[in-house]
Amino acid sequence: MVAAGLVAIGSGPAGVSAAETFRARHRSIPVRILSSDPALPYAKPPLSKQFLCGRPADLDLHSEGWFERNRIELLRGVTVQRIDVDAQEVVTAGGARYPYWHLVIASGAAPVPPAVPGGPNAQPLRSFADAVALKMAARHAGTAVVIGAGLIGCEAAGCLAALGVATTLVAPEPVPLLRRFGVDVGERVVKMLFDAGVRFVGSADVTAVVESGVVLAGGENVDGDVVVAATGVRPDVRLAAEAGLTIRAGRIVVDEQMRTSARNIYAAGDVTLAYNVAAGRQVVSEHWRDAALQGRVAGLTAAGVPAQWDTASGFSCTIGTSRLAYRGWGGPYERCRVVDQRDGFVATYHDGRGIVGRLVATTSPVS
């Protein structure tokens, strides 16, 4: 049996940041990351901004040597099957047991395929392996269909078009990014997509994924040698739920220090419903920076250092030569005010009490 210490489940930003932060405070306690992902930890945002488009992308979070030097044991391609809360151990799919004093669940979220016949055949874009597979498929494709006009769908469509693939983005909403940013912004995003070479088909339900592309509710076929599913993700709470931790709205409930309902177990990243001190409420975030920050808070809390999650969310989205940069709480708003500018626009989101988010869009001139 190996020595107990801090165990992080997942090698995304939350798990790596928790391990790194804890290690910086305690030099000799064993620190382990167990991850089902076989790749060296990597940055996901560049996958759909640079890597898929064939542009130079800085993906590595840390080198293999960095993990060795910092004595963080990184077990790649290892899936945790269950958490034995009483014994304070995690059990892998291969039956190995790793004891913990502190456990950080950072299992992230898994893509949800379109719930239609053939849906599971659409290619996801969640991991490095997915991005490589998609890039390879695009090399041999003349046409592509991307299902889902959220952030990833818009970025992926822009990349595929940049690779010279005739790309159609299909979504049930009338405009892209509707739920997040509203109609006025969505209409401007349609123009960004058009300028990036993407055809947008809104108010269209995909009823099947077939060999030649997709079939829409009206019976129309949209050609796609490649079909991409950008139909959302679901937090991976199975381990936590089976261990009896408190789950709400499909997420692990944590306080501002990332403590779950179980002793010595923390959670961080996309898998959480976490209390944000600045917002004064529980906040859902599925963003890179928040996952890393929550991981840091979990690592500090486990190390016995006071810490809390108290920053507003922020993320960006790249579509062709356009960039959307958002900062705010991402929740419901009552009013959106959009001001056009020479190279883009600024959208400000208000609720009854004040500004809850700000989106800045800029388009670079084509060089």
Ligand SMILES: Cc1cc2nc3c(=O)[nH]c(=O)nc-3n(C[C@H](O)[C@H](O)[C@H](O)COP(=O)(O)OP(=O)(O)OC[C@H]3O[C@@H](n4cnc5c(N)ncnc54)[C@H](O)[C@@H]3O)c2cc1C
């Ligand atoms: C293509 C793409 C582009 C993105 N772009 C942006 C962006 O521009 N800005 C932004 O803010 N966010 C972006 N995101 C979202 C961002 O990457 C996520 O919010 C972030 O990765 C969440 O981090 P996490 O550590 O919580 O989970 P993840 O990064 O999902 O990592 C979860 C880890 O847990 C592992 N795991 C799961 N279950 C188990 C198990 N049972 N046993 C062992 N390991 C397990 C997985 O293999 C994985 O390593 C993007 C995401 C993608 C896919």
